[in-house]
Amino acid sequence: MNIIDFIVSNFNEFLSFTGFANATVGNIIMIVVGIFFIWLAIKKDFEPLLLVPIGLGIVLGNIPFRADAGLEIGLYEDNSVLNIFYQGVRQGWYPPLVFLGIGAMTDFSALISNPKLILIGAAAQFGIFGAYMIALALGFEPNQAAGIAIIGGADGPTAIFLSSKLSPNLMGAIAVCAYSYMALVPVIQPPLMRLLTTKKERLIRMQPARRVSQLERIMFPIIGLLLTTFIVPSGLPLLGMLFFGNLLKESGKTTRLAKTAGSALNDVVVVLLGLTVGCSTQASEFLTMNTVFIFLLGAFAFIIASSTGILFVKFMNIFLPRHKKINPLIGNAGVSAVPMCARISNNMGLEYDRHNFLLMHAMGPNVAGVIGSAVAAGALLGFFS
């Protein structure tokens, strides 16, 4: 009798620990969202390197369990394994490490050979500030609005870095939103590009870029670092690591370090970042009206950013001589989803002229967008912290 009571009571207790006993509708919805992300990544090939870890992270973060059991397994429970991984997001360690990898993988030659493309990267940041104003109008606090608006930069690490500092309670939604829109670049940008350009403009052939010497490529990260961080020291973690990574690449003497920063280290950080960002979207935190607003604002910011990039190229073309005109199809690449946006510019260019290869030209504004969004994040951080 005693043994039966023992078994029954312990079995009941065990049942109370299971996910079935603790599941909420929110958990189920989020698990479905997570699986949808994984499907998008694998089936549709939308940023699989990011969406697979984020998707699985969403599933992992929404597995229901008894929170009061003190199991120390949840993301928001001190000393749990996931919590330790999450510190990299909360304290802002991962984004600069990702930037190190980006720097180590990025070739800035296109930008150096045609420096006016840098300005397109600056113009595309207008999406951030447009979204900031609308977020304020919707009733968000200025620091929250700044965290949300940075989605317009289309730069996941920057969005995580800024939101972890300014609006940590919205960080999960902001990060997922930023990565979602980055994955949806091939869906969002082409219609905008068609809408804002004429056929004649799409056929513009740009002058081939001149060959850039190693000296210039070495000077770029050093000068870039000095010029940008002297103006915006608050962007130091991101800009510093970006240019450091690039110097490792271009110096020609630290190839091993550049290779590690751009491959193994970057992969480790992306895995941890994606997984923990996904985990942070627990239903109780994520399924709110704020998340809906964040997604709407993110879409708006992204559309504005892409559009202003294209329109700015058209504006520049007014002043440029005929043989130096820029194809506005590379304007969308001012947002910093590298190299996705540049690839879209190239594909669109080839669609209208099969000999018009725009990839290298589009890489200029694309990498300028990375710098621009990091500078914008630094500026906002400076204003609000």
Next chain:
Amino acid sequence: MKKFSLILFAALTTLLSAYGQGARNIKINEVMTSNKASITDEYGRHKPWVELSNIAYSSYNIRGMYITTDRKVLDKSLTVPQRISMMSIIPSGDDRTLLTARTHVVFYLDSHRAEGSFYIGEKAMPNEPMWIAIYDGNAVDLIDSVSVPALKDDCSFAREKDGSVKWEIKSPAEVTPGTNNLLKEGESKVAKLKREDPYGFGIAILSMGIVFSCLALLYVFFRVLGIFMSHKQTIKKAKNIQPVKAAVAAGGLIAETGHKTKVILKDGLQSSGIDKEVYIAVISMALKQYLDDVHDNESNIITIKPHSTMWNAHIEEKHF
């Protein structure tokens, strides 16, 4: 030379890092010599006190450092044991000596060591000027010191704000033991921004301006550098063209010989007793040498003239 540079670099790095961090960030922040109605210690007494502050954004443990009010320690000829006898050590074994970023700690003067870690025997004469200093753990390196003027009861002598070089006398109502000297009051930065820029236009314009300025500076720099590098590349390319290369070389030789001739003639004409014909002979020899050199400068271009042979005649026919 390379080894020396490395040693110098290592030494500089060590020195700078040692200077830039740690003990130097510990400052005397506020002093009260006559405490009648200000804060009480853990025993409920009103004791004179000194506040130390860690002005850095990193933690530092002040255990093992010394506090003194005896000016004699400034005598550099004193031995370390002599100096230590004039100072009070901050004891180890108390977690509270670890000062986290931008925090403060208060030490009570005129006390006994046995009363606690923050009680030291250094004397403070009420309403009289005094000097107080903190020394590093070696009892030799002066970290910070201040000459406190005569203070009224319950007034303190404090830095205008934490870490500032400017000191001021604070009235009893303004004394801030154990906290920032300049207390920030009023609305937060975010609230202020919300009030002053409710629609976000100001921040948007400013931030866009900053982004554009940064990237425009990069543009200007690399535009100028690009022009310079293109120019350099053009010159380099031009130099590599064979006839130009030969002409440049010949031009260089002519210029060099001309210069030498000019110098020799000038010196020769000015100096007496030297036959002018000697110079002419030297010039002739130089010219001969130059002409020989010119002869040796070949174009290095091998020209193969087409020569029609019968074996490929059918191919030529095909073309027609």
